[in-house]
Amino acid sequence: KEEGLQLLDLWVSPFAQRCRIALAEKGLAYEPLEQDLSNKGDLLLRANPVHKKVPVLLHGGRPVCESLVILQYLDEAFPETPALLPSDPHARAHARFWADYADWKVFECGTRLWKRKAGSELQLQARREMVEALRILEAELGDKPYLAGEAFGFVDLAIVPFAAWFLGYGRLGEFSVEEVCPRLAAWGERCGERESVARSLHPPEKVYEFIGYLKDKYGDK
Numbered sequence: 442k443e444e445g446l447q448l449l450d451l452w453v454s455p456f457a458q459r460c461r462i463a464l465a466e467k468g469l470a471y472e473p474l475e476q477d478l479s480n481k482g483d484l485l486l487r488a489n490p491v492h493k494k495v496p497v498l499l500h501g502g503r504p505v506c507e508s509l510v511i512l513q514y515l516d517e518a519f520p521e522t523p524a525l526l527p528s529d530p531h532a533r534a535h536a537r538f539w540a541d542y543a544d545w546k547v548f549e550c551g552t553r554l555w556k557r558k559a560g561s562e563l564q565l566q567a568r569r570e571m572v573e574a575l576r577i578l579e580a581e582l583g584d585k586p587y588l589a590g591e592a593f594g595f596v597d598l599a600i601v602p603f604a605a606w607f608l609g610y611g612r613l614g615e616f617s618v619e620e621v622c623p624r625l626a627a628w629g630e631r632c633g634e635r636e637s638v639a640r641s642l643h644p645p646e647k648v649y650e651f652i653g654y655l656k657d658k659y660g661d662k
């Protein structure tokens with residue numbers, strides 16, 4: 442039963458977008474509660490006192506924190522809905538590995554890419570790491586239509602929110618996404634045709650504008 446599902450949300454957060462895509466894939470109704478991260482409200486601070494980050498899922502008022510934990514919780518709490526994780530243990534391990542990879546190698550590196558001073562050694566290092574990370578994802582995708590294989594799966598859902606950041610990463614890193622990871626770029630478009638993804642993500646130019654805002658506000662001077 443979907444007693445009170447609420448998502449503490451931020452429109453541009455790739456982590457919150459994972460949850461929106463998952464809730465849409467499962468046909469679960471929920472109340473999105475957009476948060477102001479520059480002035481965090483009591484609801485967020487009480488729901489996620491350890492990290493004070495979005496997303497947080499509230500299910501009957503009980504908080505679930507960390508986007509990948511939320512995805513797996515949704516599979517377990519709503520077994521009657523389409524599963525996100527595959528059933529085979531090895532396929533599950535593969536999905537969890539690559540979702541974790543995206544967090545630690547794509548998003549973390551992407552943060553340094555905009556935060557470090559353009560042209561500084563730290564930023565040049567972030568550029569190199571980003572190209573390498575995208576090359577590794579490109580190789581992992583190979584000639585499969587989806588990272589999960591023949592059909593869209595957990596690992597596609599977990600990583601596709603970052604595809605909206607590739608344009609910005611390419612501009613900040615002065616590399617061409619089309620050259621570094623053409624198949625991954627095509628994969629992002631392919632996933633973006635899915636209703637659950639299309640309604641959860643925002644255009645890359647809008648994300649790039651937001652990156653500019655982050656850089657102005659939090660970037661090294």
Ligand SMILES: N[C@@H](CCC(=O)N[C@@H](CSO)C(=O)NCC(=O)O)C(=O)O
Nearest residue numbers: 454455456478493494495496507508509
């Ligand atoms: N590992 C977590 C990351 C969430 C996160 O970074 N959320 C950001 C917004 S998106 O970049 C956030 O809430 N930042 C607020 C802050 O750091 O103060 C997850 O997967 O849910």
